[in-house]
Amino acid sequence: MNPTQQQASLSEAGRLTAVASLGDPVRRKLFELLRESPLALSRDDCAEALELPKSTIRAHLDRLVSDGLLLVEFRKVGERTGPGSGRPTKLYTVAVDEVAASVPARHYDLAAELLAAAVQLSIDSSVAVEDTLADVAFDAGKRLGAEAGTIHKLLESAGYDPQPDGAGGTIMANCPFHKLSQEHAGVVCSLNGSLLNGALLGCGDCRHTIEPDAELSHCCARLVPKTT
Structure with missing residues (x-):
């Protein structure tokens, strides 16, 4: 990331x-x-x-x-x-200052950056941190989506392990923020939703939308085709 x-x-x-x-x-x-x-x-x-x-x-x-x-x-x-x-x-x-890898893929560094940036923006602007977090994550998603080119490439490179759900959609079999989401589900899932929605916009994808996924065995979000 x-x-x-x-x-x-x-x-x-x-x-x-x-x-x-x-x-x-x-x-x-x-x-x-x-x-x-x-x-x-x-x-x-x-x-x-x-x-x-x-x-x-x-x-x-x-x-x-x-x-x-x-x-x-x-x-x-x-x-x-x-x-x-x-x-x-x-x-x-x-070429790199430090090297870290995990199996399955985790991106706690990205979550930390987004959370820190959101808190700083909240302090500077006096806007509620939940709002600044949504903005910061959405903007990061746009950048990542533009770099990836397609939403599926973004999901693969970011470690979401996208898999077909058998109904035309895509589940994300891995959560890159797994440990954080276990104890702070509301914050992390909100961050994740904003990030993925920003990614859709960044890669110019008008055919899909992000919806919540209640299945606890994988990510809290699902990629589904638009119906209209």
């Missing part, structure tokens, strides 16, 4: 891959080294810092890049420039 611009670039599958990649102790140390460094580092810098062979470091850096955890840039380092100053150095920086 969108806790930060960078984290949003990893899909749910990408986050799972990233977590698996960091299960290797060398790659984890490399990622932490680069995350804490104020400057991009070269392979030689990393090898020296971790006291490991350059060949070992290169293989792990390549894996972290392929898994979406690192970015690469080529730049000449040092004071010498121009002809004869040597080839640009391959440098590495982190």
Whole structure:
């Protein structure tokens, strides 16, 4: 989802891959080294810092890049420039500040952002927080829907696990805010409904509507075709 611009670039599958990649102790140390460094580092810098062979470091850096955890840039380092100053150095920086994944998909970070933004807006505007939460979640849904293109792509990427209900509609077999909804159903389900209605508008979907779903085994909302 969108806790930060960078984290949003990893899909749910990408986050799972990233977590698996960091299960290797060398790659984890490399990622932490680069995350804490104020400057991009070269392979030689990393090898020296971790006291490991350059060949070992290169293989792990390549894996972290392929898994979406690192970015690469080529730049000449040092004071010498121009002809004869040597080839640009391959440098590495982190692509994401942190990595989290869950099975099934959960997005408590998104809920926290929306709730915090709604409270701040309520304080600034003196509008009731339930109203600001609806507005903030709806606007976030519009943005996410526009990015996804279709409501079904949004539901898949956001971890709702959309499944046909056998009657032309779609149930959401997973709730991305499951634990929160167990203790704060009124707040979380209201947030979720506003988010999904905003997503419909954002992706330009005029064929479906969001309706409540009382089945406790999955999400509190259902996607159904419009009847008129």
